[in-house]
Amino acid sequence: MRIAILSDFHFGFAAGTEREEDSYSAVREAIKKTIEAKADIVLLAGDIFDTRSPNAETLANAMEILIKPLLSKSDVRLTKFIGKDREEVSDMALMGIPIIAIHGTHERRVKGLMNPIEALEKAGFLIHLHCNAAVFEKNSEKVCIYGMSGVPDQYAESVLSNWNPKPEASCFNIFMLHQSIKEFLYAPYTIELNRIPKGFDLYIEGHIHEARCTEYNGKPFLITGSLIPTQLKEESTKPKGFWVVDTKEEKDKPDINAKEIIKRHEPLKIYWIELENQRAVYYKKFEKPDMGRIESDIKELLKTAHKKKPILRLEIKDATATMLHDIETKFGDKFILSFKKEFIETGSIPAKTLEEHKLSVEELGKKILTENLEKSGLEPMSFENIFELLAENKIESAMEILLKMAENETDQTDKKPIKKQKSILSYGQI
Numbered sequence: 536m537r538i539a540i541l542s543d544f545h546f547g548f549a550a551g552t553e554r555e556e557d558s559y560s561a562v563r564e565a566i567k568k569t570i571e572a573k574a575d576i577v578l579l580a581g582d583i584f585d586t587r588s589p590n591a592e593t594l595a596n597a598m599e600i601l602i603k604p605l606l607s608k609s610d611v612r613l614t615k616f617i618g619k620d621r622e623e624v625s626d627m628a629l630m631g632i633p634i635i636a637i638h639g640t641h642e643r644r645v646k647g648l649m650n651p652i653e654a655l656e657k658a659g660f661l662i663h664l665h666c667n668a669a670v671f672e673k674n675s676e677k678v679c680i681y682g683m684s685g686v687p688d689q690y691a692e693s694v695l696s697n698w699n700p701k702p703e704a705s706c707f708n709i710f711m712l713h714q715s716i717k718e719f720l721y722a723p724y725t726i727e728l729n730r731i732p733k734g735f736d737l738y739i740e741g742h743i744h745e746a747r748c749t750e751y752n753g754k755p756f757l758i759t760g761s762l763i764p765t766q767l768k769e770e771s772t773k774p775k776g777f778w779v780v781d782t783k784e785e786k787d788k789p790d791i792n793a794k795e796i797i798k799r800h801e802p803l804k805i806y807w808i809e810l811e812n813q814r815a816v817y818y819k820k821f822e823k824p825d826m827g828r829i830e831s832d833i834k835e836l837l838k839t840a841h842k843k844k845p846i847l848r849l850e851i852k853d854a855t856a857t858m859l860h861d862i863e864t865k866f867g868d869k870f871i872l873s874f875k876k877e878f879i880e881t882g883s884i885p886a887k888t889l890e891e892h893k894l895s896v897e898e899l900g901k902k903i904l905t906e907n908l909e910k911s912g913l914e915p916m917s918f919e920n921i922f923e924l925l926a927e928n929k930i931e932s933a934m935e936i937l938l939k940m941a942e943n944e945t946d947q948t949d950k951k952p953i954k955k956q957k958s959i960l961s962y963g964q965i
């Protein structure tokens with residue numbers, strides 16, 4: 536079977552900026568290449584959307600792109616679900632190349648509220664997995680895909696041990712997740728790689744935006760990587776792409792124009808396919824604010840022809856506001872400029888600087904609330920849920936969580952937790 540593996544599209548990223556079309560353009564190119572390669576199934580490892588409540592424009596673009604595999608031919612058929620009802624999935628999701636997706640950290644919503652991946656499943660665009668699996672069959676070859684959608688990292692281990700998935704007999708078994716894994720990513724909470732269940736034939740991990748093929752328990756472990764650069768780091772200059780895996784040689788499959796083919800897990804063949812029509816990203820570091828040197832280095836980059844305005848991330852030690860304004864005036868029409876903020880004098884961030892993550896009013900409110908809760912020693916996760924429930928007018932559910940929290944507090948201590956109860960109440964009255 537030929538399996539295309541992608542993730543972290545972040546549809547809706549940079550909305551309202553020069554880069555607002557980038558997420559769609561990258562995925563359009565990737566899906567086109569997937570269909571040309573005659574993939575049998577498409578796996579999406581989370582963060583399809585940049586926010587948990589994407590707007591109508593973002594949803595429309597996502598649906599326009601994701602319908603394409605469904606309208607293409609595939610000979611696979613669904614054999615069965617493990618831990619999921621067939622009724623949850625529309626026939627539309629099974630008519631062409633099926634898309635099997637987990638939701639990521641950016642899409643997660645409170646239990647009981649539909650996240651955008653579940654919404655796409657309901658609308659018939661894909662199959663959503665969370666602690667369950669789907670088995671597909673083609674020419675008597677069976678592939679079983681287990682998916683665990685993104686959960687708060689501090690709960691990941693307990694979710695995994697409660698679920699305790701086991702590879703399915705006589706199948707090629709895939710395990711797909713979207714978590715912060717200690718070995719690959721720094722985060723306040725992480726899970727250790729060895730907590731991931733063993734015995735699967737292929738592992739797929741979303742969430743980490745730099746793609747990589749590594750190994751776990753002797754089997755390939757593919758970090759999908761994002762299709763667009765989000766946080767601009769030095770590694771972001773590497774072209775983006777996606778993976779295709781052939782579980783075995785099949786004569787009717789076209790050759791793939793891959794940047795790299797990994798064969799060390801034969802008969803598996805792992806292809807890395809690079810996107811060709813996306814923005815170039817440059818990262819330039821300067822140890823001192825030497826304008827002459829900076830200008831000549833930037834001009835050097837312009838010798839390469841660019842179909843799309845490239846992104847230029849600058850890290851200039853001791854840069855002044857005037858200098859950054861100068862760079863913007865001279866090169867703002869040639870590059871999408873971004874300045875590493877720690878290197879900018881306080882209060883001097885130029886107005887036109889690329890905004891990487893425009894926050895919606897809701898998210899901004901949540902961010903402020905989380906920061907304040909952390910300062911008061913309260914657990915932000917529960918409050919984030921309450922915030923979302925209140926925003927959705929689910930007052931009863933919000934009250935339920937609040938009362939449970941207050942109860943737990945009183946159970947644990949002899950004294951009345953005055954400070955915490957007071958905060959809970961004043962928040963409930965907002």
Ligand SMILES: [Mn+2]
Pocket residue numbers: 543582639641742743744761
């Ligand atoms: Mn992501």
